[in-house]
Amino acid sequence: MRVIGLAGWSGAGKTTLLSALIPWLKGRGVSVSTIKHAHHAFDVDKPGKDSHTHRLAGAGQVLVSSSMRWALMTELRGAPEPGLAALMAHLDPVELVIVEGFKRDPHPKIEVHRVANGKPWMHPEDPAIRAVASDVPPPGGLPHVALDDIPAIGALALEHAASWPG
Numbered sequence: 335m336r337v338i339g340l341a342g343w344s345g346a347g348k349t350t351l352l353s354a355l356i357p358w359l360k361g362r363g364v365s366v367s368t369i370k371h372a373h374h375a376f377d378v379d380k381p382g383k384d385s386h387t388h389r390l391a392g393a394g395q396v397l398v399s400s401s402m403r404w405a406l407m408t409e410l411r412g413a414p415e416p417g418l419a420a421l422m423a424h425l426d427p428v429e430l431v432i433v434e435g436f437k438r439d440p441h442p443k444i445e446v447h448r449v450a451n452g453k454p455w456m457h458p459e460d461p462a463i464r465a466v467a468s469d470v471p472p473p474g475g476l477p478h479v480a481l482d483d484i485p486a487i488g489a490l491a492l493e494h495a496a497s498w499p500g
Contacts, residue, residue, distance in 0.1 A: 336430050336495035337422070341437040341463060342446035343453040347481060348434050351446055351467065355432070355491065358484045364492070365428040369421055371435025378405060422498055430495055442494045444487065447472065464494040 340348045352368065359366050379386040379396075388396045389409060397406045406424075418436045425431060433441060437456065445457050447468040457463040457476055465477040467487050472478055479486035 335422075335425070335427055335498045337433060337441050337498045338430065338491045338495040339433040339436060339439070339441050339443035339462075340446050341435075341443040341456055341460070342448075343451055343456075345451050346446045346448045346453070348446045351481065351484075351487065352432060352434055354484045355488055358488045359430065359491070362488070364430055367425050367428045367431050369418070369425070369431060369433045369436070371433075373435075379407060430491070431498065432491070442496050444490055444494065445472070445476075446481070448481065465490045 340352060342348050356366050356368070379389060385396045385398045385407070389407065393409070394411070395406060395408045397404060418433065418439045418441065422431065433439075433443075437443070437460070440462050443460070443463045445455070445460075445463045445466045445468070447453075447455060447466060447470075449468070449470045455466075455472055457466060457472060457474065463476065465479070466472040467479050467481050467483075467490075469481050477490060479490060
């Protein structure tokens, strides 16, 4: 598997970009999975559902399965949050894993920057950033493409993705 990250401040458009990039890559025959880091408590379960009841009762893991999909929820219950390597180990093999978040990890990344956010550039402080997708040219010499140029961003993602050692 190969990995590339999308790094940027909240509101830069990472998720919007990812939702356009995935079908573009799949249209070129590239199998894709994603890992998304959330900075807050999130829940994929709903109160009143059996799986939610199982979790609340204390199950460490709850696996829900149907003919359409399956999901495994793991409750950390005070244990440390798993790192990117541990999460990658749970994925089935694909050609490309796109990571949204985990901006402090050393995997190669494309910075997603929107000037209207008023946030600083990340790439001067992160040597793992290999290129920039932005609505303005970045300082420095990194490759730059427009935020809405999905083919160019896809090409950068494929060019800069690195083999995952797992």
